Amino acid sequence: MxxxxxxxxxxxxxxxxxxxxxxxxxxxxxxxxxxxxxxxxxxxxxxxxxxxxxxxxxxxxxxxxxxxxxxxxxxxxxxxxxxxxxxxxxxxxxxxxxxxxxxxxxxxxxxxxxxxxxxxxxxxxxxxxxxxxxxxxxxxxxxxxxxxxxxxxxxxxxxxxxxxxxxxxxxxxxxxxxxxxxxTGIPNKEKAHIRQQYAEGLIDSDALLEAEVKSYHxxxxxxxxxxxxxxxxxxxxxxxxxxxxxxxxxxxxxxxxxxxxxxxxxxxxxxxxxxxxxxxxxxxxxxxxxxxxxxxxxxxxxxxxxxxxxxxxxxxxxxxxxxxxxxxxxxxxxxxxxxxxxxxxxxxxxxxxxxxxxxxxxxxxxxxxxxxxxxxxxxxxxxxxxxxxxxxxxxxxITHTQDKTIIRQGGDPFAKSGGICLIQGDLGRAIVKLSAVPAAHHAITAPAVVFSSQEAVKQAFEKGRLDKHCVIVVKNQGPRANGMPELHKLMPPLGVLQDRGYNVALVTDGRLSGASGKVLSVIHMTPESIAGGFISRVEDGDIIEIDATSGTLTVSADLASRAPNVGDQQASTDQLGAGRNLFNGMRSRVISAEEGATTFQ
Incomplete structure (x- = not known):
């Protein structure tokens, strides 16, 4: 051993x-x-x-x-x-x-x-x-x-x-x-490419749906x-x-x-x-x-x-x-x-x-x-x-791999590290999955652009506001705020920005899960915004430096001197539909992501 x-x-x-x-x-x-x-x-x-x-x-x-x-x-x-x-x-x-x-x-x-x-x-x-x-x-x-x-x-x-x-x-x-x-349906890589084309407006929803149903079929x-x-x-x-x-x-x-x-x-x-x-x-x-x-x-x-x-x-x-x-x-x-x-x-x-x-x-x-x-x-x-x-x-x-492009022997791995990294720094503790991120994007220093929803990020992308080097910060997405949803709508537009040559990254107290892809994504940020996490104090233009290799994240601002800013989060959660109001009790008692985001205590 x-x-x-x-x-x-x-x-x-x-x-x-x-x-x-x-x-x-x-x-x-x-x-x-x-x-x-x-x-x-x-x-x-x-x-x-x-x-x-x-x-x-x-x-x-x-x-x-x-x-x-x-x-x-x-x-x-x-x-x-x-x-x-x-x-x-x-x-x-x-x-x-x-x-x-x-x-x-x-x-x-x-x-x-x-x-x-x-x-x-x-x-x-x-x-x-x-x-x-x-x-x-x-x-x-x-x-x-x-x-x-x-x-x-x-x-x-x-x-x-x-x-x-x-x-x-x-x-x-x-x-x-x-x-x-x-x-097996259409290749997953092709599916992702088609999603990016749709995000750029290069294909319509009919073409996107046709690709999706060939993937999930x-x-x-x-x-x-x-x-x-x-x-x-x-x-x-x-x-x-x-x-x-x-x-x-x-x-x-x-x-x-x-x-x-x-x-x-x-x-x-x-x-x-x-x-x-x-x-x-x-x-x-x-x-x-x-x-x-x-x-x-x-x-x-x-x-x-x-x-x-x-x-x-x-x-x-x-x-x-x-x-x-x-x-x-x-x-x-x-x-x-x-x-x-x-x-x-x-x-x-x-x-x-x-x-x-x-x-x-x-x-x-x-x-x-x-x-x-x-x-x-x-x-x-x-x-x-x-x-x-x-x-x-x-x-x-099983004595050997049938395809070394998919599974490698222990002495010849794809990478020495599996790629699930802990990030610590000015905003708290978070997770990064590096196994799908190209090495050139493992570190970034860029100004923050702050949002409180993935829909707002999508709108900013469509208006061209994100055509630049930037770190997208999406707060109010933790378990206590809104149940910690997965933010996969962010991946196609951020992938497009990276393909255009911009250095981009994501920082959020939300989730991305197993579909985390080629964009550097600092996720599960703890403490979350609504629990007093410093992610709620980041403002547009703050310079954020992320080095996933060393596991650090710094912000060039005196965050301690700022008041938390969670916006109208409480107002929005008081008027939840689609069954979400039935889960108010669970949101109020859930513990942090690092503790398992469980309501059982």
Missing amino acids: NNHIIEITERIAERSVSTRTCYLKKIEQAYIAGPARSQVSCTNLAHDVASASDSDKLILKQRTQHANIAIVSAYNDLLSAHQPYGNFPDLIKKSIAKKGHVAQFAAGVPAMCDGITQGQPGMELSLFSRDVIAMSTAVALSHNVFDGGLYLGICDKIVPGLLIAALEFGHLPAIFVPAGPMP SPGTCTFYGTANSNQMLMEFLGLHLPGSSFIPPGSDLRNALTERAAERICEITALEDEYTPLGNMIDEKSIVNAMVGLIATGGSTNHTIHLVAIARAAGFIIDWDDFASLSKEVPLLARVYPNGDADINQFNLAGGVPFVIKELLALGLLHNDVSTITGQGLEAYTTMPQCTGSALTWSE
């Missing part, structure tokens, strides 16, 4: 002694010997079995060595990634019945599509939907009649929300069941390496998926075989069997570090500098952005998947995918192999790729 990885892991464990001890005590108290339903009253159990089939009733009424598995699904047919989940419950129930156990559909949880809500009022609900999903899952599991859980979710806030809740019920084993990506996960696909990668690094299962296409024989095997496996790791694997004990400090290493090595979504913090807190661990920064100095970039390269997630998987990345990181001593996983083996089991021959599901080891 790399000594620095060991030191960071030990640092997290030492920092978390008190919180982890409390967590383990909580899940130990929740443990039930025998089937969980044996502990409820006859009236309680009668309600549980009332709608069951006659055969399931017989099993559930026995209260003996037969498991009852909860299915919690984020299915809806609005999200392309989740539409394939429609037939999963029947497939799962049949597989579990063959083993003499029962599965019950415990709950459907809300699942919103960030792609649909980008730039819309609904995007201000997106981050908080993670905590709503966690609470919805907790409601399902609160019936206390389940011996394990299968969690069906893929996209941005959904997997973190499901996992946070599953950890709250950490005495139960858990397996996450993916559904797979859609087939069928059931399955979007094929760029955003938060949804980063979620799937992390589930493998955490040992919560079956090995190599993240990016197998929906509806294929292999996908169905993997779903069936996941259903069988959850029955084998309940407390009723010898391989009992409670989630709360399985996820430890080594697992958390493995997840962070995987994120850095693959150039994954910056959203996980928030979500992984919240997930770790749910398991009793305290991690922060210093940990990400320390790991990034040790972990090389081994994958280039759009927006960090030209390939999409299907091409990444064909090149060796997650199994090959894990293999190389283990060889470099950058991952802990001695962790618990749903396979009953260490992380080395995740260096294999599944295949289905006839009715037989088998795994074979």
Whole structure:
């Protein structure tokens, strides 16, 4: 093992002694010997079995060595990634019945599509939907009649929300069941170019829509390496998926075989069997570090500098952005998947995918192999790729990359650092993702142009006000201000400015996520504007110097002498529509982005 990885892991464990001890005590108290339903009253159990089939009733009424598995699904047919989940419950129930156990559909949880809500009022609900999903899952599991859980979710806030809740019920084993990506559409790089053409007024909305529907065109996960696909990668690094299962296409024989095997496996790791694997004990400090290493090595979504913090807190661990920064100095970039390269997630998987990345990181001593996983083996089991021959599901080891332009060996990385950097300075602490930013743009010194919304930036761009070297500052976008929406409407115009030869950068207390691209973007600024952060004191013309390599940001102004300026933020949030007023309570109690932007305290 790399000594620095060991030191960071030990640092997290030492920092978390008190919180982890409390967590383990909580899940130990929740443990039930025998089937969980044996502990409820006859009236309680009668309600549980009332709608069951006659055969399931017989099993559930026995209260003996037969498991009852909860299915919690984020299915809806609005999200392309989740539409394939429609037939999963029947497939799962049949597989579990063959083993003499029962599965019950415990709950459907809300699942919103960030792609649909980008730039819309609904995007201000997106981050908080993670905590709503966690609470919805907790409601399902609160019936206390389940011996394990299968969690069906893929996209941005959904997997973190499901996992946070599953950890709250950490005495139960858990397996996450993916559904797979859609087939490759038009190249992501071409899609980005067309968006920039539209931003410049070179094509009309009909041409833009035609390109978009060729990119997002069928059931399955979007094929760029955003938060949804980063979620799937992390589930493998955490040992919560079956090995190599993240990016197998929906509806294929292999996908169905993997779903069936996941259903069988959850029955084998309940407390009723010898391989009992409670989630709360399985996820430890080594697992958390493995997840962070995987994120850095693959150039994954910056959203996980928030979500992984919240997930770790749910398991009793305290991690922060210093940990990400320390790991990034040790972990090389081994994958280039759009927006960090030209390939999409299907091409990444064909090149060796997650199994090959894990293999190389283990060889470099950058991952802990001695962790618990749903396979009953260490992380080395995740260096294999599944295949289905006839009715037989088998795994074979990935020995080499099929395409060095997409995945590199550990000794020949794309970059020595994974590129998730911590920025500190006059405005506070923030995150930069450098893996897609050309080296020539890793530093900038330019005057600030200050805005309070991405729509205002777009209008300034269209009027030609931004045709110059500048640092775009967008304040009032943090979790307490408006739910911390993703600001992807900014990327096409800023990309155009950079292509025109201007040195530009973005500084914001908002988010950009896995689609962060070629423009230097200092995001998640903490403290946020509305919480008194100095980002609210920046004025037009202040000279901002950013050096992402050294991790510094300075402002040539006496910010301490200025009063905060959040404008009419409070007035605007008092009149929110589109459901946003229902989330006022969550905005008022949410903690900072670096603390996981969670409302659970």
